[in-house]
Amino acid sequence: MELTRVSHNTYSLSILIDCFCKLGQMGCGFSVLGKMMKLGVEPNAVTFSILNNGLCEQSRIAEALSLFHKMLEEGIQPHLPVYNTILNGLCKTKKVDAAGRFLCMMEDRGFEPNIIAYTTVIDYFCKNLLLKEAPSLFSKLKEKRIRPNTITYSCLIKASLGLDQQQVAERLLDEIEDNKILLDVVTYGILVDWLCKKGSLDEAKKNHGHHEEARH
Template sequence: MMFRGLSTKLLNICIASFCKVRLLEKAEAIIIDGVRLGVIPDVVTYNTLVSAYSRYVSLDAAYSVVHRMKEVGISPDVITYNSLIAGSTRDCLLSQSLDLFEEMLQAGIHPDVWSYNILMNCFFKLGKPDEANRVFQDILLSSLASHPATFNIMINGLCKNEYIDNALMLFRNLQRHGFVPQLVTYNILINGLCKARRLRQARTMLRELGESDLEPNAITYTTVMKCCFRSKQYDKGLDIMSEMKSKGYTFDSFAYCTIVAALVKTGRIEEANACMEQRR
């Protein structure tokens, strides 16, 4: 509905803008003003609020918005429930995530791939990789179109639960079936290998990334560089630092301190001083 140039679409843009900067009271006020002007909120309006409340306030506050939308005759959809499940996952509330998933099914709402992705991530966060794998298998066997994020969540979850070999096997198997890795996929694996102190494999993965159509970013280089320093392979770490600098990447404060310490330990005092001066 439109009134004096205003529309529900414009209303939703305004609400999304306020929610993005966590000004939820102003977002609510915009809805009230819009209704007074004859601009009626729709499911997108309420979904924006549900997402914001679940992210910034609480799951209970988000669920109260669901009650409000039902009261005005707007039915929740899969996006509504995905936001609620994501909120409970962030709070590591597995039982609530499962209850919401079941509630969605009971309401006749078909889960999409993101519903399963969120649930899979929840299981991994709670240290339940077997359950996460069952969800993953359900996705593969369903009629849902797989998404790169699904594979990245699975690989990341395996790495974080210290199943790095399983993550690598899955990665190679996916490649054989036509999966084209994203930069984030490589960064996940490189980070997992570094945390497992498997530096050689991390460097191999870095070389593989460099030989692909993708370009390593600051996160990639910094991850491997810090692992080199932790493993006391200072020269290799400094080589990566040089490559990183040659490509115009900068370092965070922790990386700078690590680099300076490595330079000092390898007797390169002047370079350490220059690095400190550059940081000032």
């Protein structure tokens, strides 16, 4: 492009950065960012989002947060997927307090966390058996009239059954039925596995039939 004197723009250079990030070559991606600055080509929210995603994929969360705050300083408003990506990265690296603060910051900046954001944190709580925090956050999303989805319920049901809290799991299943949410393969798989472990084979067979229906 340069040899044929075709001018670069934000779109073409962002594509190049995206290629480097997907190849895991973050250094090259940031080099292109530097080239953009040198050429006077303004990076936009998409450019920074690509770099943020690449950093989070490599669990370089501190750098992703630094870049995120740089966006804010530059007056570039991150899109909601950027918030969700960083939130997911914080959970994966077990920075749970930071994830909680990040959720609050989203709200302060006028970005209402969606079901993806809440489910990301609830899933982390459940996988680490933080069952006081998980129901609390689950209650919060319902207070905000955000509709839980199958994944949200599956996380909570799996954690409840893992701790042999059958009544909690049953209450969640009743909620699913009341809200007319269809169970998926994952949810039925969790139920079948738990029923088999406790020796309720007849009930497990019944749910396995539902599991097969969900698959098809």
